[in-house]
Amino acid sequence: MPRLQHALLLQAYALSPLLPLLLRVTRDLPSALNELRWLRSHVINAIPKQSLHRQHATLVKLCRRRQAAEPLQYILGSQPFGELDIRCRKGVLIPRLETEAYSQHLAEQALESKSWNGLKRKLRVLDLCSGSGCISLLLLHLLRRRMGGVDVVGWDISKQALALSNENVRHSLGPEDRGHVRYEDRDVLASTEKDMHNAEAFDIIICNPPYIHTEDSSVSRSVRKWEPGLALFPASQATGPYQSSEALSVVCAVEDIFYERVLKLATAHDVEKIVLMEVGSKEQAIRVVQLAAMFLPQATLEIWRDAPDQISESYEVASILVDDQNYSVKGSGLFRAVVARCNQHQNPS
Amino acid sequence: MFRTSWISRRCLEMIRKPASGRLRRFNSTVTQSSFSPALLARARGMAIEHDKLSKETAETFDAKTSKRIGELKGVAEALKEWEDAQESMSELQGLLKDPTTDAELRDLAADDLNSTAAALDALAKRLATSLMPKHPFEDMPCLIEIRPGAGGGEAAIFAGDLLRMYTAYCSRKGLRSTLLKYDTADGAQGENAPLAEAIIEVESPGAYGELRSEAGIHRVQRVPVTEKQGRTHTSAVSVLVLPSLPTSGSEGLEMHEVDLNDPTSDYYVNPADVRTDVMRARGAGGQHVNTTDSAVRLTHIPTNTVVSMQDGRSQHQNRAKAWLLLRSRLAQAKKEAREEEVVALRRNVIGVAKMGRGDKVRTYNYGQQRVSDHRSGITVYNLDDVMEGGAELNKVIQSVKEWLGEREIEMLLTENEIYSKKK
Structure with a gap:
């Protein structure tokens, strides 16, 4: 990381002595100013009856925590996600802006979908590796007004994540919606098609699994130091009941183990459905497309970028060739998600 | 022997003729009771149209005509009452002048004359x-x-004062206001930081009608806190008032939706023309980083209007606010462009009555504790109350609104004249 320039630090110090602390993490002045403003209003709002002196002392303490690269979301205890406010706590992954973008886009597509629009029954959503519950809660919030309603199930292995997601249900949903969401303590890697056959079919399967290679150097200091490895690095979980399958050894890297499992679960029911998986890089997106083509041969696959609802820049390609197959790439930004649309009676299982 | 000490002659003169000879500044002089003939002609024309149309509708009913009748009815009725009052006034005056009138009748007439004159004033106002x-x-x-x-810095400080003044005024008038954007000049924090730009949203319906007269350059003359040698400085702050889309309320919502979907409306912005930029995380994004940068920038490509919003932590909210701002700015630009054409016709007749960015509209003089509005010519000497958004400010704003109304009628008349000449 390049060193911060002295001129910048001095300029920041002149504005507020607390800014150089924040600059160490944010690296630029405008976002440091924004963070200081948010921290200050948090101190004033969260602990209202304090003397000015005490307030300042609290603010300094929070800035020192931020200086140690602790995520702002953990310090403030929340992160806005679409129209919702999701609580955050150490030990659970913080909702990302990219996740917010594709979740919203997916909800819009589900509302516009012709075959689901006239559907009288509830739309069933499965959120694998649900974490803080942000994706499932936002989908529930956006889809609850549709005619048939919506039912959401989330799976996660982490006790902390399950506790937080249940807290988020109470925090961000109205009492009338709370009954439509349920979080289960499940290990996605250990689950099999049998678990799926016992349950009803799902219309939307969405998954933001851990997908980073343990030695990936592009992980920021703050993330590596503070956020749970369980939600980031899949390699640590590859042991135990999970056995590497043949498909995995053909195309997969070690950080892709979750996708193989998710796709396998998705083949369990032969109904019309959308499967969406977040990915970390272009290379990973291509591997996941290969995997998906293997498991869901009849599905239409596409890749969504960071902002799937925006117009692509001129230098961004509109489609990509994988194994002699052309797949469309939507939106603008980096490759962020692989989406598979399955129609009924197309699975050869 | 009792003697007064020496008294300045000027003071004595001042006592002798209070206020009459004192210096007063008027940019405009308006008399309320008299009625301009052109205005009267316009009212008569409208009344005649009203009568004609009502005769027509007696035979055949048409929704459009009856709507027009509804519009004209108020004018026609006000005009009739005013004319009646005018007539009885002249009758009474005739009675008074007539030497054959007996004393008792003359007394009654004199009494009546006073009350009729008062009523006439009220009726004239209603007609206007x-x-x-x-x-x-x-x-x-x-x-x-x-x-x-x-x-410079003094202007920024005064901008902060104006911000507080309008917030206080709104809360006093029961208008709901929220601070939409607060940018400080060099990023400094705190209550007294110099202001670079502030936007207040006044959410109550009718707020635009209430406050639109505030747009313009506000001038301040005072010794700034930053001044060491006690010199008076003159600085300026520009205030822009834009109509904004209502976002809540059943009535407002209706208007909102109609406006958004109707391509002829000022508020219609084609989403395809707007480019959205969000701040992306550096590097790989996704799980690799946890950014807090939620800034959103909208660019309206045909007009190259750029709006950026970064105040909130929620990108969703920043986007909504940025859209609100973009719509308002574009609507204002469209409206101004439309008005420009008419203004070109009017300008030689009226002079500087258009309220734009260029004109100084009000002066706040701290040395004399005075606030003068250069449009209506009103001057109040309770500066503190004005700066607290109190009753004095209300007085000033109301006077400007009246003045504005009169200017608008004048504009309308000249427009009519120009058009009739053209024909």
């Missing part, structure tokens, strides 16, 4: 208001944008 064209955005909420102009 009924003639006043309603501003198309009158019922809308508004955005007040405050930016310091010439005068």
Whole structure:
């Protein structure tokens, strides 16, 4: 990381002595100013009856925590996600802006979908590796007004994540919606098609699994130091009941183990459905497309970028060739998600 | 022997003729009771149209005509009452002048004359208001944008003062206001930081009609806190008042939706023309980083209007606010462009009555504790109350609104004249 320039630090110090602390993490002045403003209003709002002196002392303490690269979301205890406010706590992954973008886009597509629009029954959503519950809660919030309603199930292995997601249900949903969401303590890697056959079919399967290679150097200091490895690095979980399958050894890297499992679960029911998986890089997106083509041969696959609802820049390609197959790439930004649309009676299982 | 000490002759003169000879500054002089003949002609024309149309509808009913009748009815009735009062006035005066009238009758007539004159004034006012064209955005909420102009740091400080003044005024008038944007000049924090730009949203319907007269350059003359040698400085702050889209309320919502979907509306912005930029995380994004940067920038490509918003932590909210601001700015630009054409016709007749960015509209003089409005010519000497958004400010604003109404009628008349000449 390049060193911060002295001129910048001095300029920041002149504005507020607390800014150089924040600059160490944010690296630029405008976002440091924004963070200081948010921290200050948090101190004033969260602990209202304090003397000015005490307030300042609290603010300094929070800035020192931020200086140690602790995520702002953990310090403030929340992160806005679409129209919702999701609580955050150490030990659970913080909702990302990219996740917010594709979740919203997916909800819009589900509302516009012709075959689901006239559907009288509830739309069933499965959120694998649900974490803080942000994706499932936002989908529930956006889809609850549709005619048939919506039912959401989330799976996660982490006790902390399950506790937080249940807290988020109470925090961000109205009492009338709370009954439509349920979080289960499940290990996605250990689950099999049998678990799926016992349950009803799902219309939307969405998954933001851990997908980073343990030695990936592009992980920021703050993330590596503070956020749970369980939600980031899949390699640590590859042991135990999970056995590497043949498909995995053909195309997969070690950080892709979750996708193989998710796709396998998705083949369990032969109904019309959308499967969406977040990915970390272009290379990973291509591997996941290969995997998906293997498991869901009849599905239409596409890749969504960071902002799937925006117009692509001129230098961004509109489609990509994988194994002699052309797949469309939507939106603008980096490759962020692989989406598979399955129609009924197309699975050869 | 009792003697007064020496008294200045000027003071004595001042006592002798209070206020009459003192210096007063008027930019405009308006007399309320007399009625301009052109205005009267317009009212008569409308009354005649009203009569004609009502005769027509007696035979055949037409929704459009009856709507027009509804519009004209107020004017026609006000005019009739005013004419009646005028007539009885002249009759009474005739009685008084007539030498054959007996004493008792003369007394009664004199009594009546006073009450009729008062009634006539009220009726004239009513007629004027009924003639006043309603501003198309009158019922809308508004955005007040405050930016310091010439005068450096002092202008920025005064901009902060104006921000507090309008917030206080709104809360006193029961208008709901929220601070939409607050940018400090060099990023400094705190209550007294110099202001670079502030935007208040006044959400109550009708706020635009209430506050639109505030747009313009506000000038301040005082010894700034930053001044060491006690010199008086003159600085300027520009205030821009834009109509804003209502976002809540059943009535407002209706208007909102109609406006958004109707391509002929000022508020219609084709989403395809707008480019959205969000701040992306550096590097790989996704799980690799946890960014807090939620800034959103909208660019309206045809007009190259750029709006950026980064105040909130929620990108969703920043986007919504940025859209609100973009719509308002574009609508204002469209409206101004439309008005420019008419203004070109009017300009040689009326002079500087158009309220734009260029004109100084009000002066706040701290040395004399005085606030003068250069449009209506009103001067109040309770500066503190004005700066606290109190009753004095209300007085000033009302006077400007009256003045504005009169200017609008004048504009309408000249427009009519020009058009009739053209024909």
